[in-house]
Amino acid sequence: MAKKVHVTTTVNGDEHEFLCETSQTLVDVLRGELELTGTKEGCSTGDCGACSVIFDGNLVCSCLVLAIEADGKSIETIEGMADGKELHPLQQKFLELNGLQCGICTPGILIAAKALLQRNPDPTETEIRFWLAGNLCRCTGYDKIIRSVLAAAAEMREG
């Protein structure tokens, strides 16, 4: 019954095309059709932030975006974060300061933190905690995540 729709979109600077059904979510297509499985799906209801991507410049939950909305838009996912083999300072600090354990929440948190630092290169600890309130982590207890973001921000400010 449901006919498929053709969508053209830009992901991490590369143009992609896919077919999707109207009710399919962006996270579904990113992972299923485009095989970009770095973006995780936890809750599918906007509560956990594991599916965070930057959609047309805005940090969003890709489980709450229809894939069809991506037509003509540009999307940034975790796969576009490192520059070739060189990790983004956020990724590097998460490794050094143990900002992750199982890693399920990590792509979403890195994307969310990247969006924060683009907006505010020098956030306070409180600002980071509020900004990341929509990203749940079951493992780390958050403290190491916050420290990693603070350290990455400091390094990025120094250039």
Next chain:
Amino acid sequence: MAEEGYVAPHTVDEVVSLLVEAGGDARVMAGGTDVLVQLHADLIEPGLFVDIKNIPELRTIAAEAGGFRVGAAVTSMELVDHEAFNAAWPGVVEGVALIGSVQVQGRATMGGNLCNASPAADSVPPLIAAQAVAAIVGPGGPREVPVEDIITGPGQTSLDQGEILVSFLFPPRAPHSGDCYMRLTPRTEMDIAVVGAGINLTLDDAGTCVAARVALGAVAPTPLLVAQAADALIGSKVDDAAMAKLATAASSACHAISDKRGTKLYRIKTVGVIARRAAEKALERARKN
């Protein structure tokens, strides 16, 4: 019945004709943060999604008639980032900034928050307190309705078949005016209001309150505009006695239910406290401008 599909028209008129044609089988989608959750929980099964985010009129914040007109599909984040609107209506911004996470706020809209018609919708009490007017367009043409007349019950609005909310008009701000929205939640973020209060007040040069509006959320099937609570402030210097009367009036207006977020008694007590705290903040703001 329309074929299952998705459309993203560029004009309000197109939306209205699509909605009329679909005759109830279509669903308007703004940010989708309610609609897509409902879709995936199988609570709704629309034949057609009508995405309203590509309509410039619905995406604009503009000065008008000494106040502001805010498109129904402007996102929370866009409002949070709008300096002039923040200066005039910090309480409304407090409401939209409490909607979900940053991720949700990148998509959520005030139009969607109002039309989803949750008793606990966070932007609705401050919109009502601000005396915002909703501009609606439908098959019968345009009409204007005070925000407090939109929600008629949980999930129910007074919008007719084929109508959409286009924008909110905020009145001009008199000198010495201030507003505030506060809610009570166990968590500071990512939680649903146990109770909420939006307060908007204006003082004269001598500091006497000459106008006030008080709206409460999550204490009844719909957000409430409580005239008795506003009357407690009007004519007073917004002193302790007036604040105590405000709290009592807010508690008496509470028709809450008991649920997992709080018992009825807890809501009756706390809505008075929250209304008072919000009034204190609104007063502080009014004295500064």
